[in-house]
Amino acid sequence: MVPDNKALLRAAEPLIELAIREDIGPGDATGEAVLPAEQRLHGQVMAKAAGVVAGLPVMEAVFHRVDPAILFTALVDDGQEIVPGEIVAEVRGPARSLLAAERTALNFLQRMSGIATLTRQYVDAVAGTQAAILDTRKTAPGFRVLDKYAVRMGGGRNHREGLYDMILIKDNHIEAAEGIVPAIRLARALHPELPIEVEVKNLRELREALSAEPALDRIMLDNMDLRTMREAVALTARRVELEASGGVTLESVGAIASTGVDCISVGALTHSVRALDLSLDVLGKGTRGLATRSRKQAERVRGIKEVLGRRLVILGHHYQRDEVIALADYRGDSYQLAHEGAQTDAEYIVFCGVHFMAETAAILAGPGQRVLMPDPTAGCYLADTADLEDVEQAWARLDSVLGGVEEQVTPVTYVNSTAALKAFCGRHRGIVCTSSSAERAIRWALAQRPRVFFFPDQHLGRNTAHRMGIALEDMLLWDRRLLPSSEAILRAKVVLWPGACNVHQRFLPESVAAVRERFPGIRVLVHPECRMEVVELADDAGSTSYIIQQVQAAPPGTRWAIGTESHLVQRLQREHPEQQIVSLAGVPPFCRTMAQTTLGNLTLVLEALAAGTVTNEVVVDGETARWAKVALERMLRV
Ligand code: SF4
DSSP states (O other): OOTTHHHHHHHHHHHHHHHHHHHTTTOOHHHHHHSOTTOEEEEEEEESSOEEOOOHHHHHHHHHHHOTTOEEEESSOTTOEEOTTOEEEEEEEEHHHHHHHHHHHHHHHHHHHHHHHHHHHHHHHTTTSSOEEEOOSOOOTTOHHHHHHHHHHTTOBOOOSSTTSOEEEOHHHHHHHTSHHHHHHHHHHHOTTSOEEEEESSHHHHHHHHTOSSOOSEEEEESOOHHHHHHHHHHHTTSSEEEEESSOOTTTHHHHHTTTOSEEEOTHHHHSOOOOOEEEEEEESSOOHHHHHHHHHHHHHHHHHHHHGGGEEEEEETTSOHHHHTTOSEEEOHHHHHHHHHHSOOSEEEEESOHHHHHHHHHHOOTTOEEEOSOTTOOOTTGGGOOHHHHHHHHHHHHHHHTOHHHHEEEEEESSSOHHHHHHHHHTTOEEEOTTTHHHHHHHHHHHSSEEEEESBHHHHHHHHHHTTOOGGGEEEOOSSSOOOHHHHHHOSEEEOSBOOTTGGGOOHHHHHHHHHHSTTOEEEEOTTSOHHHHHHSSEEOOHHHHHHHHHHSOTTOEEEEESOHHHHHHHHHHOTTSEEEESSSSOOOOTTGGGOOHHHHHHHHHHHHTTOOOSBOOOOHHHHHHHHHHHHHHHHO
C-alpha cells in the first residue's frame, strides 16, 4: 500500500550502507563467537508504545542488505497506528545475520515511526479545521527523503524538498531586492516554472504580497499572534493559501488552526525526533511464534464460547481486526450491534468496539444482561470531542442569545457520542441518529423547533443538512474557544458541533482526483463522516452497512475506491475478489482505538468470565441510561 517505495529506497540505500559499515564493520564479534553458524531464529518486531509506524520498507532493506536469506514479513502497513504489544513484522533467518542487522534496522524504523507519530499528534490536534500540517527543511542531514516520507505516513504534507523546487522569499531576500514586489519580479524572471511563497511579518507586508500579479502560490505568516492571523485570513479572503509558521507547539497548534489558515509548518516534526519504542523479540529456533499463539488464543475463545453457550454473545464492529471478527457472533454497525445484543438472551455481551458502543449496548440491555469490553480504555476520538460541560456551556450561550433555547433549538446527537450526551438530548426533547437516519432526525427536529444543534460530527451534520437543501450560510460551526457572536447564532438554522472522526476526515478531495486519474471509471463510495468536499466529489455516500451492501450488490469487475476505515476496506477486498477495490487514500486510515481490541485481550476477558469473574464491565448510571434511552427511542419512532 506504500505509494512511493522506490524513491524512498533509492534515498535509503546509501544511508543503509553507511549505517551497516559503522555498526557491523568487519563483523559482529559476539554473534560470531557465540551463535552456531547453522542456527536459525524467528523474531517479531513489537510495538512497546502506541504510535504510527513508518519505515518498514527501509527495515526490510536493511535485513536484506545484511543477508538476502532473511525472510521479512510486514504485518501492518506504513501509516497505520499501532498499540503496545502489537506485532508489526516478523523476521526469520540465520541467527547471526538477524542479530547483526537488528540494531540498524530498528534505528531506521524507530526514528521514522517517531516522526510519523508526532506528525499524527499534530494532525489530530487540528482535526475539525481545514489546516494541513507541513514539515520544514529541518531534517537530519542526509535523511531528507526518509524524514519527509515519515511525515506523509503520519498524515502531514510536505513543504518544499529543498532550495531547488520552490521560491521562498524571506526577509533577507526582501531587503536585498528592496521590497516584496521587486523580489517576486526577480524570482519570476529567473524561475517562471517554480511556485512562489513569500514570508510576511505583519499586515502591511501581507497587503503588499497580496498586490502581486499574478497571485502568489502561498504566503507565510511568520510568528504572528492569533489576532493578527485571524485578520490576515479575513484580509486574504482565500485568494492565496496562507501558511502559519514559527514556534508552533502541540499546545498552540489547535488555536492556530482555528484562525482559518490553510497550513501550519512545524519544524519540531523532524528536528526534535523522539524515537518510537519498538523492539525485536527473538522467539527462538523453529517456533512458529505468533501464528501458534494466535491459533491457541482463538481455540481458547471458541472453547469458552462452547462452554458458556447462549449465556455469551460476542459483538464485532466492522472496523475490528479480522481475527476478532472471525470469533464474533454478530458483526455490524454500532447501533445495529447494540440492538442485536439486547435481542439475545445472553447474560454476557462482549462488545468488540469502542466505549460509546458498549455504553449504547448497556443502555439497551435487558434485565440481567451485562456488557463487557476486551479493552475498556478504547475510546472514540469523535465522541470525545463533545464533553458534556462544553455542550452545556454552548447550550447556555444559545439560551442567552435566543432567549428560551428550549423552545428554539432541538439537540440531535449522532449515535457516536457518549451516553451523557445522548441523555442530554433526551432531557432536552432531542433525538439520537445513526448515519443512515440523520436526515430523518434533522427533519423531525426542525419540525419541533426552528433550529437544530447537531453533535458531535460536523461533517455528518453538514453533509446531511446540505443534502436536505439547507444553505451553508444557514449553518454555524460552533467555536469552543471564541463563542460565536449573537448575529451568527441568530442567523443559524443548523448549529454544528466542531467534532470530526479522525479516520474519515483523512480522506481529502485530492485523493478523489488522484484515484479517478489512476483508475478511470472507478466508483468512489465514501462514509458521510468524510468532509463535504469529499462527499460532493464522490459518486455515492452512506453508512458502513450501506457501503457493504453496495459492494455486495455490484456486478463482478466493478471498480471501487472506498473512503472508510482500512480494516473494513481490506476485508471487502478479500471477500470480493471478483471486484477491484482500493482505499480512497494512498495511506489507508486506520482507527487506533478500534484496534485496541486484540485476540489477546478478548481471550483474557473471556477466560476471566469462564472462571466466574466479570471484568471490564461497562455500566451506565440509571439516570443517564433512562434519558439516553428516551432519545434513542425517539430515533426509532421517526
Ligand atoms: S472510526 Fe472514527 S468514529 Fe469510529 S470509533 Fe474510530 S474515531 Fe470513532
